[in-house]
Amino acid sequence: MSEKSAAVAHQFETIEQQREAATLGMWVFLATEVLFFGGLFMGYTYTRWSYPYTFEQASHHLDATIGGINTAVLLLSSLMMALAVKSAQLGKRKPLVTYLLLTALLGMVFLGFKALEYHEDYVDHIVPGIRGFNFEGGSPRHAELFFWIYFAMTGLHAIHVTAGIIVITVMAVLAWRRSFSSEHFMSVEVTGLYWHFVDIVWVFLFPLLYLAGHR
Amino acid sequence: MNAVELAPPAPVPLVEEPENYLSVSHTVASWLLTTDHKRIGILYLYSILFFFVIASFAAATMRLELLNPQGGLVLSETYNKLFTIHGVLMVWFFLIPSIPAVLGNFIIPMMIGARDVAFPKLNLMSWYIFIGGGLFALYSIVSGGVDTGWTFYTPFSSTYSNTHVIAMAAGVFVAGFSTIITGLNFIVTIHKMRAPGMTWFRLPLFIWSLYSTSVIMVLATPVLAITLALLSLERFWGIGIFDPKLGGDPVLFQHLFWFYSHPAVYIMILPGMGVISEIIPCFARKKIFGYHFVAFSSVAIAVLGFLVWGHHMFVSSQSVYAGLIFSLLSFIVSVPSAIKVFNWTATLYKGSISFDTPMLYAFGFIGLFTIGGLTGLFLACLGADVHLHDTYFVVAHFHYIMVGGMVMAFMGGLHYWWPKITGRMYPELMGRLAALITFIGFNFTFFPQFLLGYLGMPRRYHTYPPEFQIFHVLSTAGASILGVGYALPVIYFLYSLRNGKRAGANPWNATGLEWQTPSPPPKDNFARVPVVKREPYDYSPFEKERTQNV
Numbered sequence: 186m187s188e189k190s191a192a193v194a195h196q197f198e199t200i201e202q203q204r205e206a207a208t209l210g211m212w213v214f215l216a217t218e219v220l221f222f223g224g225l226f227m228g229y230t231y232t233r234w235s236y237p238y239t240f241e242q243a244s245h246h247l248d249a250t251i252g253g254i255n256t257a258v259l260l261l262s263s264l265m266m267a268l269a270v271k272s273a274q275l276g277k278r279k280p281l282v283t284y285l286l287l288t289a290l291l292g293m294v295f296l297g298f299k300a301l302e303y304h305e306d307y308v309d310h311i312v313p314g315i316r317g318f319n320f321e322g323g324s325p326r327h328a329e330l331f332f333w334i335y336f337a338m339t340g341l342h343a344i345h346v347t348a349g350i351i352v353i354t355v356m357a358v359l360a361w362r363r364s365f366s367s368e369h370f371m372s373v374e375v376t377g378l379y380w381h382f383v384d385i386v387w388v389f390l391f392p393l394l395y396l397a398g399h400r
Numbered sequence: 401m402n403a404v405e406l407a408p409p410a411p412v413p414l415v416e417e418p419e420n421y422l423s424v425s426h427t428v429a430s431w432l433l434t435t436d437h438k439r440i441g442i443l444y445l446y447s448i449l450f451f452f453v454i455a456s457f458a459a460a461t462m463r464l465e466l467l468n469p470q471g472g473l474v475l476s477e478t479y480n481k482l483f484t485i486h487g488v489l490m491v492w493f494f495l496i497p498s499i500p501a502v503l504g505n506f507i508i509p510m511m512i513g514a515r516d517v518a519f520p521k522l523n524l525m526s527w528y529i530f531i532g533g534g535l536f537a538l539y540s541i542v543s544g545g546v547d548t549g550w551t552f553y554t555p556f557s558s559t560y561s562n563t564h565v566i567a568m569a570a571g572v573f574v575a576g577f578s579t580i581i582t583g584l585n586f587i588v589t590i591h592k593m594r595a596p597g598m599t600w601f602r603l604p605l606f607i608w609s610l611y612s613t614s615v616i617m618v619l620a621t622p623v624l625a626i627t628l629a630l631l632s633l634e635r636f637w638g639i640g641i642f643d644p645k646l647g648g649d650p651v652l653f654q655h656l657f658w659f660y661s662h663p664a665v666y667i668m669i670l671p672g673m674g675v676i677s678e679i680i681p682c683f684a685r686k687k688i689f690g691y692h693f694v695a696f697s698s699v700a701i702a703v704l705g706f707l708v709w710g711h712h713m714f715v716s717s718q719s720v721y722a723g724l725i726f727s728l729l730s731f732i733v734s735v736p737s738a739i740k741v742f743n744w745t746a747t748l749y750k751g752s753i754s755f756d757t758p759m760l761y762a763f764g765f766i767g768l769f770t771i772g773g774l775t776g777l778f779l780a781c782l783g784a785d786v787h788l789h790d791t792y793f794v795v796a797h798f799h800y801i802m803v804g805g806m807v808m809a810f811m812g813g814l815h816y817w818w819p820k821i822t823g824r825m826y827p828e829l830m831g832r833l834a835a836l837i838t839f840i841g842f843n844f845t846f847f848p849q850f851l852l853g854y855l856g857m858p859r860r861y862h863t864y865p866p867e868f869q870i871f872h873v874l875s876t877a878g879a880s881i882l883g884v885g886y887a888l889p890v891i892y893f894l895y896s897l898r899n900g901k902r903a904g905a906n907p908w909n910a911t912g913l914e915w916q917t918p919s920p921p922p923k924d925n926f927a928r929v930p931v932v933k934r935e936p937y938d939y940s941p942f943e944k945e946r947t948q949n950v
Contacts, residue, residue: 196516196593198929206518206592213584217622224626224656228641231652314637327647333639337630 192369204371211375215382218345222386225338229393232330239323241398243331246311246320248302252395255298256387262291263384266353270377276367278360285357285373288380292350299343312336335394342390345383352376420823420920435520436923441506442821443527448494448502449890451534454541455489458482460883462862463876469866479862480547481563487550488568492575493534495806496664499671500617501530501582503813504610506821508586510914510921511604513595513930518588526581533575540567549860551661554642554653558634566635569628576621576628579667583617586610595913597932601695604912604936605688608695609674612702616663616670620706624660627653651716658709666705668802669769670698672809673740676762679816680744681937682910683759684751688937690743697736704733714785723782730780737773741766756908757831761812764839768804772797775850790860793853796846804842811838811889818893819907823920824900830892838885844878911938 197203233240269284306312310319313329313336320328356376359365365373421438424430431439462482465473474482505523509516517523540546546568548557557565590611594603631653633639640646642653681688688694710718710726744766753759775797778784788794819825848871853859857868864872906915911934917926 194520195924196514196518196520202592206588209591210519210584210588213587213618217580217584217618220619221622221626224623224630227656228630228652231649232641232647235649236647313640324647326645330640330646330648333646334641337633337639337641 192366200368204374207371207375208378211378215378218382222338222341225334225341226389226393229334229338232327232334233397236324236327236330239327240331242323243311243320243328244395244397244399246306246309247335247395248305249395249399251298251302252391255295256391258291258295258298259384259387262288262295263381265291266377266380270370270374273360273365273370273373274367276365276370278363278365281360281365281373282357285353285360289350289353289357292346292353296343296346296350299339306332338390338394342383342386345386349376349380349383353380418918419922420918421923422920424923433524435516435524437505437509437517437520437523438821438921438925440523440527441502441504444497444501444505444530447527447531447534448497451489451493455486455494456883456886458486458489460879462486463879465862466864466872467869467876469864469869469872471862474862476862477547478545480549480860481541481545483860484546484549484568485541488537488546488572490802491550491664491668492572493530493537495668495802496579497530497582498806498810499675499813500586500610500613500667501526501578503675503810503817504586504671505582507817507914508589508607508610509593510820510917510925511607511912512590512593512598513913513926513932514589514593515924515926517585518593519585522581523585526578526585529581530575530578533571533573533578535571536567536574537571540564540571543567551657552628552631552653553657554631554634554650555644558631558642558653566632569632573625573628573632576625579617580621583614583621586614587618590614595930595932598913599932601692602932602934602936603695605677605691605694605698606674609670609677609698612698613667613670613674615702616667616705620660620663620667623656624664627656627660651713651718654713654716655709658712659706662709662712663702663705665798665801666701668806670701672765672769672806673698673737675809675813675816676744676765677740678910678912679758679762679812680747681939682816682908683756683762684748684753685939686747686751686937687935687939688743689746689749690739691936693739694743697739700736701733704729704736708733711780711785714782715789727780727782731777734773734777734780737769741770741773755832757826757828757835758812758816760832760835760839761808761815764835764842765805765808765812768800768808768839768842772800772804775800788853790858791853792849792857792859795859796849796853799846799849804846808838808842811835814889814893816908817914818896819903820914820919820921822897822900823903823918824896825903825907826889826896826900827892830888834885834888834892837881837888841878841881841883841885845875845882846878848872848874848878911936 193200193203197206265284265288269281269288272281272284303312307316310317311328311332312318313332318325318329318332322328353376356373359372421436431443434440434443459482461474462479465471465479465482471479505517543564546561546563546565548561548563548565552565552569590603590607630639630641634642638646641648642650644650677688677694708726708730710722711730714723714726744762775793779788779794779797815826815831852868852871852875855868857864857871903919905918907919908915913926913930913932914921916930
């Protein structure tokens with residue numbers, strides 16, 4: 186035990202064991218998250234299968250251009266995150282801080298576009314329950330259901346993005362204060378895993394919600 | 401719940417006690433901020449007992465109400481709220497955390513030769529989240545209760561019920577995250593924290609069953625969480641996914657609910673099976689029969705358990721063909737459970753059996769679990785289920801599993817590891833008496849309910865035709881005996897904290913690393929990291945005394 190460095194928590198023997206535990210823990214958490222979103226995907230699949238025509242019509246009311254830009258923004262942020270993890274492995278502090286901040290910034294850009302979209306939806310009267318839902322083409326009730334599911338799924342995703350931005354910012358501050366080294370960087374690594382997961386969820390949400398019925 | 405009461409007995413002047421996890425500090429803060437898996441286990445023990453008592457009083461009131469065919473003790477609405485309180489608290493605030501969060505937390509790291517779980521701070525956080533969820537549930541009860549039953553079926557729960565559904569759903573939602581964190585912690589701990597030489601097939605079977613349980617916890621609980629979130633959104637804003645008015649489907653709720661809740665049944669029995677697999681070899685002084693079969697049957701239950709949820713929905717307008725498949729799969733899931741029962745029985749064969757308290761509970765478990773399991777086959781059968789669905793037969797069936805199985809195993813495990821947890825022995829004669837009373841009281845309470853259900857008494861009704869009264873009277877009489885069976889251990893356990901005989905490191909001459917360290921264990925469990933060289937359950941019937949490594 187005497188050779189254990191200060192970075193190793195008391196329950197672990199070695200830094201590798203600690204790192205493997207942290208990574209496995211995050212993977213298990215992501216499995217939980219997959220099933221958490223899974224319930225919503227199940228609801229979406231079932232309702233779309235029930236009302237294919239209205240769902241396609243309703244999907245046309247979403248702004249696929251902004252959605253597409255946002256997809257690019259998130260994928261770019263994933264690249265930044267990967268570069269941040271690489272910098273952490275190599276123990277390069279300044280690139281690590283820069284890449285983390287870029288990741289967080291791109292996350293915020295995503296949220297900004299998302300807010301813009303929500304505002305457009307509000308103006309177009311397609312936010313259910315607020316300001317009189319109004320929809321033409323297909324069954325308005327089923328369209329309302331589509332938009333409820335749209336807001337539930339993208340809303341839950343946005344909450345995850347927000348949580349990610351907060352954690353990444355904290356990581357950037359810690360990195361700035363020299364809390365990490367090429368030995369001890371698992372916090373950055375597991376944050377990266379989480380962020381990639383959030384991006385992947387969007388990669389599924391975008392075609393399902395925005396591109397339904399586009400040919 | 402008062403942490404100060406947990407302080408260990410005052411040191412006996414003549415014997416210098418080594419410092420242990422209880423004596424390192426006595427302050428309230430040292431309990432509330434502890435990251436020691438053993439102390440967190442004890443925090444959980446007190447918390448779940450608190451909820452058990454409330455849920456038991458709800459049950460007792462229902463049993464009293466049912467003495468009379470016309471009722472008269474409580475209003476119909478109150479009765480609905482009572483069975484909801486009983487179900488919600490027993491399932492999510494007692495049974496699910498019972499063995500995993502109390503015994504699992506305490507024993508798993510010691511069994512695998514680790515100083516703690518992989519994430520001790522998360523472990524403490526899970527307890528606070530659990531308490532947070534419990535406060536929501538208590539708020540919901542105090543502010544008027546919920547009348548939906550523990551199943552929260554839509555559209556009643558989402559549209560028509562005028563009770564505090566959202567608060568109760570929030571309580572279950574929050575408590576679910578404590579379950580997820582516990583499961584995550586156990587999975588990582590079992591993968592990454594095993595002592596040198598502790599290979600997968602040297603793991604005690606308790607670990608295999610808790611590992612399988614953790615997988616279910618991690619994969620099933622989030623589905624319940626999102627379902628309850630959607631239910632609350634439906635109630636609050638009318639989101640429509642379960643609402644036929646917008647084209648949603650109430651049966652979708654049932655699918656999502658049982659996709660969680662059937663695997664959750666296995667969260668509530670697999671840990672019990674793990675405890676029995678520890679007790680039987682120890683008190684039969686024999687290596688477990690078919691180690692690999694028992695180990696893999698736990699995994700098989702975890703996997704198959706995810707594929708049978710539709711057997712709760714045979715009369716729900718689910719497709720008949722889906723029903724056929726679910727029926728077949730439900731028969732298949734009984735195979736691994738049967739394998740366990742056969743292997744435990746075969747372990748007893750030519751064993752050197754002693755009838756200590758944990759063993760009595762284990763015997764009770766095998767008998768009651770077998771009855772519960774076999775009556776489950778009646779319900780898995782499509783035709784029989786149409787007759788028995790939503791009757792007392794179902795109530796009796798799952799109480800044989802949950803109470804006859806899990807609670808018996810929990811009591812057995814608590815007696816088995818009590819010397820390790822407290823360093824004191826409980827009074828053995830009282831222990832055996834309580835085990836016997838519990839067994840008798842349990843059968844008196846629930847066996848008549850099989851007959852009631854077969855004769856057509858529906859569940860969740862508080863008035864009934866007079867010809868059913870005799871069975872209800874028997875059941876209520878049995879419940880009072882069962883109550884004595886549960887009250888006795890509380891009394892003698894508390895008594896033993898100060899007055900029990902000192903246990904020594906290994907009072908049962910058991911194998912397993914948890915017995916190789918003093919009782920109560922030191923804060924870091926082991927002075928040195930143990931190295932495992934032997935197979936598990938290395939018992940010999942001729943060996944009178946195992947050398948004690950104190």
